[in-house]
Amino acid sequence: MDKKFRITPIGGGVCVVDGIYAGGVNAGFKKEGFDVGFIRSDEDMKVAYLFTTNRFQAAPLKYVLRRGIKTTNFLLANSKNANAMTGEEGIKDIEEILEYLGTKIKVNNPIMSSTGVIGVRIDKDKIKKAVDKFDFNEKDSNKFAKAIMTTDSFEKEIAFEVEGEFGRFKIGGVAKGAGMINPQMATMLCFITTDADIPESEMKDILSEVNEHSFNAISVDGDTSTNDSVFLLTTGKAPYNKEAFKEALKQVMLKLATDIVRDGEGATKLVAFNVSGAKDVNEAKTAAKALTNSLLMKTAIFGEDPNWGRIASTIGASGVECDENTLTIKIGDVLVYDRGDILFTPEIEEKAHKVMKKDSFSISVDLGIGDGEFTAYGCDLSYEYVKINAEYRT
Amino acid sequence: MDKKFRITPIGGGVCVVDGIYAGGVNAGFKKEGFDVGFIRSDEDMKVAYLFTTNRFQAAPLKYVLRRGIKTTNFLLANSKNANAMTGEEGIKDIEEILEYLGTKIKVNNPIMSSTGVIGVRIDKDKIKKAVDKFDFNEKDSNKFAKAIMTTDSFEKEIAFEVEGEFGRFKIGGVAKGAGMINPQMATMLCFITTDADIPESEMKDILSEVNEHSFNAISVDGDTSTNDSVFLLTTGKAPYNKEAFKEALKQVMLKLATDIVRDGEGATKLVAFNVSGAKDVNEAKTAAKALTNSLLMKTAIFGEDPNWGRIASTIGASGVECDENTLTIKIGDVLVYDRGDILFTPEIEEKAHKVMKKDSFSISVDLGIGDGEFTAYGCDLSYEYVKINAEYRT
The missing domain is CATH 3.10.20.340 (ArgJ beta chain, C-terminal domain)
Structure with a gap:
């Protein structure tokens, strides 16, 4: 082979990584289908993120930024409500929801991520009922991918196994898009998991660099959302090779980004x-x-x-x-x-x-x-x- | 009255000014209706203009800029072909057309103005045949307004008489718009005539200043055309008052600009x-x-x-x-x-x-x-x- 590593597509989405679980339930935001989901891990994951350049960043983004979260074992996501333009109340709503989550499962620095209508308070009770319905041991990336969809017509998922002289790691991703897509930082929502042991100092730089030619290179309608977020999560259990990881990340992000355009609202080409x-x-x-x-x-x-x-x-x-x-x-x-x-x-x-x-x-x-x-x-x-x-x- | 002058709407469009003529004919670019028109004057008019910021300025704009035209007695306009991205040939086509025009009527620094499809050479023979059909003594601003329309659904015309202690002047305007409208300088095409004796040094400044809050303030589709032009033409036969003229020009340009938005392609609001x-x-x-x-x-x-x-x-x-x-x-x-x-x-x-x-x-x-x-x-x-x-x- 030309390169010193091989990237092989496999199934599993964000659950491709050992010790990472995901799922989704219907909380009543959508008439049918999943609308609240989670990604969680047995042990803490290191996390890097890129958020929208929109000046009115949504409450979930402010929450993460204020706490300066660097490791987490739980990510809760919902569609149909962006929790944006909701002020301090929007942040308090997140705190209350995540506190409730903590009564059901042990969480460290849990993160919430939302997409949907702007300017409406989130229905905390519906989210709590969704939490009650979670099967925390589920490993179903596809359910999570469906739970974050708004006007998307298909779920956006991908996973690779990457092997080289350095050893082997896995990487998986899920994204949603469809409208308000002209990311200046990231797309609406994208979650990438891996077990590659990326040095903390490199995580954000690599994410930014690859993002520039994937999510920052797409546009559906020229509108930059209040909620655009890309998360990179790693368990750090597998060996890391910079060149191989960057290439695999590029393939994951470019595939998810172009899928978002392909599935742009009303898009046919x-x-x-x-x-x-x-x-x-x-x-x-x-x-x-x-x-x-x-x-x-x-x-x-x-x-x-x-x-x-x-x-x-x-x-x-x-x-x-x-x-x-x-x-x-x-x-x-x-x-x-x-x-x-x-x-x-x-x-x-x-x-x-x-x-x-x-x-x-x-x-x-x-x-x-x-x-x-x-x-x-x-x-x-x-x-x-x-x-x-x-x-x-x- | 509050102000020292009175602005009264009257009919006549660009022909409101004594000694200015206008008309239009069908040259076969459109299946029916006018597609080539003219504005001309008995004596030379002073002219100021604002052109698009699009880097690929169309041939008619380059022609005027190269010659540094400051006075003219003839303005020839056509729709359906923008004569843009046509290189030196596009400019030579204009020269040939205007030379032919000169065999029919005495012209000083004639100007051509075009709108329509980009990247196709203009049909000189059709334009020449249109010139043959012109009635140079016609005073029909409405025919001219129709001749420059592309996807416009109605003609955009206005005229005022302005009276104050300083005396009386007239001002009239015609514009076309509909698509590729996000002027950075001017709209697709706008022609304003007056008899007010504006000092040459003030013409362009006043035009720019009023343009900023009229044509530069509108958008139909965010696309800036290669042909955007605003022309201000004056016979200089009537007295000038800066305050009154600026106010009248503002009313002319704002009406024409908002008419373009109102008539934006597919626009309902x-x-x-x-x-x-x-x-x-x-x-x-x-x-x-x-x-x-x-x-x-x-x-x-x-x-x-x-x-x-x-x-x-x-x-x-x-x-x-x-x-x-x-x-x-x-x-x-x-x-x-x-x-x-x-x-x-x-x-x-x-x-x-x-x-x-x-x-x-x-x-x-x-x-x-x-x-x-x-x-x-x-x-x-x-x-x-x-x-x-x-x-x-x-």
Whole structure:
């Protein structure tokens, strides 16, 4: 093999790691299906997290930040209520819930994580009843993945076993997304477990670095939520190799992140926007993110319309350094604009249209100026997006 | 009267000014209706203009900038083709068209202005045939207003007579909008004529200042076009009073700008987002513009859903300084969130919902931090927007 390690997909999600349990129950927030879940471990896990850059961070995020939690053995999560814009009461609600949890099972620095409607106090009694229903010995990552879903249409789960000369570790992840997705830090909610013994000093840096090219590279609707969170939890029981771990983490996070886009509210297509030749990586990111967020791009993608003029216009409007005479634009492998030459004949248009008929394709823009590169992942905007979001509360 | 001048609405659009003519013809770009038009004057007019900040400025904009045009007697405009991303050929096409125009009527520094699809060479023959059909003595602003429309559903025209101790001048304007509207400089196209004798040194400053709170304050879809232009043309035959002119220009530009939002692609509602109490005016503008561009806000408005949590989340995500405990949010006159207190009872929700049923209403956010204020104008996002933009080229 090329690399000194091998990454093998296996089942199990966040429960892939020995000593980690997960489950979900219905607490009555959703008419049917799971809506409250947990991840817990026999012994304390080290935890690193990235939270939203939204100034109105939700109560669960404030709770974790205030306590400066670094190790935990319990993570409680719910959907349908974000516990955001709820002030000090929102934090007290969490304290009361976690105190109740402590009467049922021994918890160390338990963490709560919420997603759903903003600006409504959480129903503590419903959560407590959910806690009563938990089977703490359950190892069902899929139930947990379902419990955190809001407008998601499928659960997002993945797990790998990673083996090399250093030994073997496992890594698993679960995420939810669908709407209010333009993470500046993380997606709505993502939980990653591993047994790799990552040095505490490296946990957050590795998480941030990989996050930049996974969750920070996706957008469904350009709205950054109050609750975006990525958690990395480790039992520390298995050997750690930095290169192998980073690569495995990348695969976990990129898969979960692109699944979120694929399952974006009303989305029918996943598009990778590759920007290269930018002045620097920041400008490449600005241009790539602009393409993911442009309504005119998103509707053209929905219409399978190879309207390359909108690609150019979006790049031009993004404010990055660019020039008509150094720019090239490709839809899939089809070159449609080449440094001042419009190549858009009816034949080329038909080829580009064929690319856009696929569920997943790429749009590549080379600015021809410098070495900056960034790939961002976006989706189309459909009637269904409007329907879902115009009727969200009803 | 309170002020030293009186502003009276009158008819006539850009032809309100003596010695200014306008018209439109069908050149075959549109199946029916006008698609090429002109504004011209007996004697040279002084001209000031503001162009898009999009880095890929269209050929007509480059043409004007290269020549540094300061006076003109002829403005030729077309819809359906933006003449953007067309390189040097696009500029040569303009030169050839304007040269041909010169064989039909005496022109001094003629200007061309285009809107429509990006990345397609303009059909010079069609434009020349349109020139052949022009009735140069026509004074029909409405025909011109129709000729520049793309997906607009109604023509945008206004004219005032302004009278005071200083004397009397007239001012008229025409604009088009509908899509790719998030001007950083101006809207798609706007033409304002007057006879007020504005000092050349003041023309651009006044235009910029008023533009900041009119065209720069609107957004339909957050996309900044390659062709955005505002032209201010004056014959200089009437007396000028700065205060009166600025006020009249403000009324002209604000009416045309809000008409563009009202007629935004698929829009059913016009919303004024008043942000006050921001750290400074820039932060107020950032927050107000973020509200106009948030898909979650736009779909909530379409759904007439007083989902104030999305207002808060958008403000928080915009990056401006803000705090849950100093923030207030009003939908129309209905206070829904007051510095930490969620006032959102079912009765309040019903009242707020009633406000949102109207065609036009305001959402007011006071950040409670400083003195910065800005009002931005936006619209909802409907199924129709998706339809128009997914099918634009077909």
